[in-house]
Amino acid sequence: MFGRIAHFCSRIVVDVMEKIDFLIVGQGLAGSTLADELLRAGATVRVVDTDRPAAASRVASGMWNPLTFRLLLKSWRTDELLPVARSYYLEACERLGADLPKDLQILRIFPDDGAAKRWEERLQDPAFAAYLSTEKPKAAHYPALETKNQQGLVNQAGWLNLPSYLAAFRTYLEEKKALVASDFTADDVVFTESTVRWKNWEANKMIVCRGQFERQYDWFHWLPLKPAQGDVLTLEVPGLHLKEIYNAGFFILPLGNDLYRVGATYEWDQLSETPTEFEAACNLPYRLVDHQAGIRPTVADRRPLLGPHPEYPQLAIFNGLGTKGVMIAPYFAKQLAHWLLGKGAIEDEVHVKRFRKRYEQQTGRRWNP
DSSP, X not given: OHHHHHHHHHHXXXXXXXXXXXXXXXXXXXXXXXXXXXXXXXXXXXXXXXXXXXXXXXXXXXXXXXXXXXXXXXXXXXXXXXXXHHHHHHHHHHHHTOOOOEEEEEEEEXXXXXXXXXXXXXXXXXXXXXXXXXXXXXGGGOGGGOOSSOEEEEEEEEEOOHHHHHHHHHHHHHHTTOEEESOOOGGGEEEOSXXXXXXXXXXXXXXXXXXXXXXXXXXXXXXXXXXXXXXXXXXXXXXXXOOSEEESSEEEEEEETTEXXXXXXXXXXXXXSSOHHHHHHOOSOOEEEEEEEEEEEEETTSOOEEEEOSSOTTEEEEEXXXXXXXXXXXXXXXXXXXXXXXXXXXXXXXXXXXXXXXXXHHHOOOOOO
């Protein structure tokens, strides 16, 4: 008798489960862009998220830069990634009612004569023609930022108001009843032979997109995800009137209404609430409006992480966007969505299988292709 009751109860649990195509864990930049691609393709999606205030996507600067300044090289695959990113954000922000992305030049302050010389060399290289301006910046435009160092202007840079985009996409998910506003607990996950169950949902695949919080779970512990803190200050600086993104080893991003975002340009740098770098560069008084810190998920080889778990094919990951997340996310969200829908492959350069040896060494198990 008891056995029949237990069997009947288990049938009820299974029957009330909502079957969906994809369960996405995390509504940061990776989770949002991926969910958008899948929803627009007609898939049934649920996104689990608690809207953590310290999540990296919500405190990131939101800038994109086609260059890396230390050696003055083009950012990884800029020519491919940047057009996709700009096109996506323009369309998505207009569709969602978020602040539209802004094209801004970067006013680069060269730290030394060697950097200035590299700039002049790159100006002669056709591969950099779209990104380096031949216009000579006029320091007199910003007397408060007067410097004797040489300067250059970078084209095709810009800024996305990430909190606006993420908030608008969250509203979109709520309207489509695709948001599960809940803490995610791995203990509630059950892998069946071909699906994955979590609480009241049974999905064909679950994709974890939780940035640095991914390290809380054992599934992908073997991936070389490294947490890197990034600090961003919001300052009120009347009279500065900066129109470009100022970059001199730290950045000043104009937000409008005398507000500026100031942050470290490299992932291993941090700023205190007394922005000494800013004070050294700008002779105007300022007021500290806000100080935010987030943890970016970075990868040793500076490439994103996409692909399925070697033991659980129903489980996949989209993570490791690092400091170039705004530029990287749309391109690889589209690629991952195509793979999830059975319409394409994941490139070897970003596939998690590039860390096969780490998996086998750390788990003692063979990689199951």
